[in-house]
Amino acid sequence: MLADVGAADLTLDPDDVARKMSPRTKVIMPVHYGGQPARMDELKAAAGDGVTFLEDVAHAPGATYRGRPAGSLGDVAAFSLYATKNVTSAEGGVLTTDDEGIAERARSLALHGMSRDAWKRYRASARSWRYEVAEPGYKYNLSDLQAALGASQAARLEDLNARRVRVAGWYDELLGGITEIELPTTLPTTTRHAWHLYVIRIRPEQLTIDRDAFIEELRDAGVATSVHFIPIHHHPGFAGLGVHPGDLRATDAAFERIISLPIYPDLAREEAEYVATAVAAIARRHRR
Ligand SMILES: Cc1ncc(COP(=O)(O)O)c(C=O)c1O
Structure with a gap:
């Protein structure tokens, strides 16, 4: 379901979100369009409880909303490090969340769906060659070269x-x-x-x-x-x-x-x- 933008700021319109809320609404994804944070407090009030907010921070790394950084305003946030963005790793992105469950699932899905235990073994110790794929996932890891570029770019943000x-x-x-x-x-x-x-x-x-x-x-x-x-x-x-x-x-x-x-x-x-x-x-x- 798509909701309209506000005519002035072109970010997601809280009134239209309120109109379009239904029992099937699970996630709301506001875009911080052009680098300006969406009207998060009004959007959250429109959505009520039980809805996950996924911020699209592709345009807005370093932006703040009422003094709080974009990327910390919802439950989970996606940043883009694509070549055209404010900071880049040539290709790739970053997720931020303070929800340990979302973080764990994202880590697992980004690494072929390996279970947390397997992921830890894979990362922390070479002692065991065993791993377990808990669900089909993706290969969404940033390469070391890209991560190095992204880290130096982040310092320049x-x-x-x-x-x-x-x-x-x-x-x-x-x-x-x-x-x-x-x-x-x-x-x-x-x-x-x-x-x-x-x-x-x-x-x-x-x-x-x-x-x-x-x-x-x-x-x-x-x-x-x-x-x-x-x-x-x-x-x-x-x-x-x-x-x-x-x-x-x-x-x-x-x-x-x-x-x-x-x-x-x-x-x-x-x-x-x-x-x-x-x-x-x-x-x-x-x-x-
Ligand atoms: C608003 C917005 N969201 C998401 C993306 C996707 O970013 P990526 O290409 O890193 O997946 C873009 C890319 O242009 C964008 O402009």
Whole structure:
């Protein structure tokens, strides 16, 4: 079951979650979209007891919600260390949880489903060659090389995020006067934003071109952008989810308007100015 996002912040909407809760709801998976923590307290209140929260922290390592780190706000959290993320091990990820049962099961599943005892033997001592596969699992271990890269990247997280914050601040300043676009909304609960993405939204009612044409003109001006994301229910592979037109109104409306501008730690002030000048010129050229 998919729930809508909030129209302003584009994280999971607690009101829609409340509407869609059913006795079959076991897990809720909020995405800390773009590096901003979802509205966890409201989501938990909407969900009530007995529901597991799995945070998707792929965009938000180092972000904080009311002073608490993303990844510590639910029952279990998944971080991505994919090459495009704020910190990377080239490929791979991290789970965090304070639930010993979940931790144990994840360790076992990541290592072919070996039972805890076998896992311990395998790890801690070469004395016994015996092991036991308790259930079919996966080979989801990070290689040592990747782990070394991930560890050195993790040490740089604060610095890399601080530089992203600086770039976002430049965009806020440089794009602030362009009325044909909307800038990202930062929630009052976001005490630190990880700025994985800087997503502007065009205001189609004020422009004679649509989002796709806006992106093409940015590309012609030498500015590479992207769209995060095509909603899941727009893909044929997920047609079976039973989403009907109008069910995810805010998601669909946002999808028509969003553009992710370039953001990365090394982006220079002059580059942000170049991007902002290009956005302003396109908006001016196609003002309604
Ligand atoms: C919001 C979000 N969740 C999860 C993932 C998946 O991460 P990974 O590719 O490491 O599995 C991504 C990757 O782009 C993402 O953007």
